[in-house]
Amino acid sequence: MTHACLRIALCTSALWLCASATAAPATVVVENKTRPTACAEEDNVSLALSGRGIARFRVEALQPPYLAGIGADTTAPDFSNCNFDGGAHPTDPSYAFKPRRVVLHDGRQWMIVGITLPTFWRPHRVPVRVGQRSEDDIHLLQVFAKKPGAKPLEAIVMYPADGYWRLKPLPLARFGDGVYGSSFLMGPIETDGRPVVNIASIEVMTQPLAFRLRFASGGRADVKVAEISETRTALDVTLAPPTRRDQPFAVLRSMYVTADNADVSALSWQATPSSAMQTQDLPSVSTVEAAQVRFGRTVPSRHNTSAPDIRFSGFETAGSGR
Template identity: 30%
Template sequence: MPSRTPPDWTPPVSRRHALRTVAAAALSTLAPAAALQALTGSALAQTAPAPAPLGVTVRNQSVAPSCNGPENVALTLLSPAVRRFRISADHPAYVHAMVSEHSVPAYLGCALQAAPAADAQGAGKGAAKGAANGATKADGKADAATGARRTTLYETPDLTVVGYVLPEFWRRAAVPFRVGESATQGLDKVELWLKPADRGATVIELYLADGSWRLRPLPPMPLASTSFSASVLIGPVTQEERLLVKLKEVGFAPQARAFTLRFSDGGTARVRLTGLDTNTLTLDTEFSDGMTTPFAALRANYAVESEADITRVAWRTASSQPFGEAPVMTFPDATDVTLLWAGRLAPARPSLSAPDLLFTGFAGA
């Protein structure tokens, strides 16, 4: 019997195969990238590789220790392409072996000539204790020993912002500090006391006159408190008696846990507290503009390895996976750095529990 099937008829499956063949032939005439995009559609965007990490230059500007000088460790981070980066303060690896914290504010042979009240490293230690304990009754009164004056700027059960006037601070600068719509003049330092869970502590100190920050996570059990240590600078870093950032105004948004920094030479930064627990404190920074000067720095004291805020540096570059590691005083300048760690491998005076610092997440606009 003759077939009733039209001579040009193709079974459905074969027809689909033919259409795919025609499509593939058409795609083969495209450039490889265009063909891949056409075939994969939105799946390509979902599997696209992350952008390469942005590397920065780290310079070691440290000088030999001196009883009469300021912090002698100085590391600067430089890249005009950086718009965002992250700083983490992490408890040192040995912190859980500690049962108590006791600071000894003196270095080998230096006694107390480097008056703690006049230095950013020592100026806040006694005041921090008062803020951590929530003591607000002494607002407006000067401390008999140091002349420091304390004022509560904002207070809720889980957040307190405290301002200080420090007559012996090493530098004077008029930097208004604003919480919401309320601005306060004449402060030298601002502290943040936070109690996100069942433990509270002063976790951030910001010195307005020189733009330096000191950071620490919440104290882990069984420690009632831990120490601040090295100073961190965020913004266009310049040099006077020591490294500093010149601020024009600072604002703080309590709900967002975010600082807005306005710099004296122009430009702004938003510094937000994005993580806090008994292991780590994290700050994320975003700049309005790139900088030809260093965009961040670290200041610390070093006498010998047993008496230092920072003793070791480790770093990773974009071109190599293994870490480089060196004593902080002999650390060579490094380029293309995507991660920088500065800390201690063993307890050292004066601040046994002071945190390690990690700089990472460098990114452009």
């Protein structure tokens, strides 16, 4: 009897231990579906990640590599080449809601706030449970990190009705509250005017901080908040069931006008875990295979200058165990 078979015979209640002996880190395909725009406030960047059997990965918001060389941030919106001026996008539907703000959790480490917006582009109502409290009209979940003697700082936002996430590290002192840049989706990607993830319900656990998302099409994602610091905000994600190759499991959404007017202007990636890093300007990327990929900027941008890079890494198949 082989060692693997012996382990199966001895571990019938934990077969995943046997599978972990042969599994290897995975790679994913990143496809660039970006379209050109002159509007700095439009998400024209769309980068889709797909791969067969992906069960776990990490997504991080990291400080941009040029941060030490800039003293001031540029955060003002620029609608100069847009066909809207800060309100709803003209092509979006608009559904009315009664606006409100509710504190769903206020503990020693975290404050979690739910926002209902006066209008939103989708009518979907997603049940959200935090502890014993349930709400069904939350458009925006905010996670604030708390430190003694300092004001809470927002590090994570999540939109239950369309599945979008945004992350940022805790800002360095000279950058105030810091700014978000790119957003992303995780789960079964669908198209409803733009990429979305349809979520059936969300449960938020506070000790440790984690989200459980159940998808409308079946399956779930367990999202553990692994770190919130000035270096990174990191999520460890487990998908069940694992992914299929023919459907993206994550999409990064962002904006690019020029290299110095973008929230993402370059990709850096490893083709395999042992490969050297490669970097390529966003417009010249078509499709890459990656063991990890960082969506970021190599030169300071005049749009959200301190906004973070977003990195996906740690891709694992179902049998590999973290």
